[in-house]
């Protein structure tokens with residue numbers, strides 16, 4: 656299984672980068688992992704009414720980088736919640752159905768465009784709370800790692 660994460664912007668915080676490096680390393684035992692960063696769009700100073708334009712430009716970059724034939728899961732606060740066991744079952748079911756690529760998509764500071772949201776096979780919320788795009792990348796990686804540990808029947812934190 657190949658897991659892709661298409662995400663807007665870079666990670667600036669060193670402590671988050673270290674966490675991402677740790678979970679990326681741990682995941683290599685279970686899957687191939689590609690983290691694909693697309694450039695964020697500068698938000699104009701007088702940004703009233705420009706949010707859609709920013710999300711649309713970032714959205715085009717995201718859509719251009721989604722690998723072909725992959726099952727697309729967008730991360731969105733308003734998406735559907737899922738348990739960690741549910742994510743494990745979903746990954747397993749997708750494998751059984753013949754999917755060899757799953758792409759998770761993380762938006763920029765203003766979120767994702769309607770076009771990207773509509774392209775998704777699943778809209779996933781990790782909480783009712785909003786996290787930064789930097790934090791959500793780390794949290795998502797930990798949840799994917801947890802899912803593979805559950806699939807493998809291996810012990811991990813409760």
Ligand SMILES: C[S@@+](CC[C@H](N)C(=O)[O-])C[C@H]1O[C@@H](n2cnc3c(N)ncnc32)[C@H](O)[C@@H]1O
Pocket residue numbers: 729730731732760761762763764765766767779780781782783784785786787788791
């Ligand atoms: C700073 S948030 C964007 C906030 C923006 N106001 C919105 O409502 O989408 C950046 C990205 O992180 C992801 N994200 C943040 N919190 C999330 C959550 N609780 N569940 C799922 N994704 C989340 C989403 O992909 C979002 O586009």
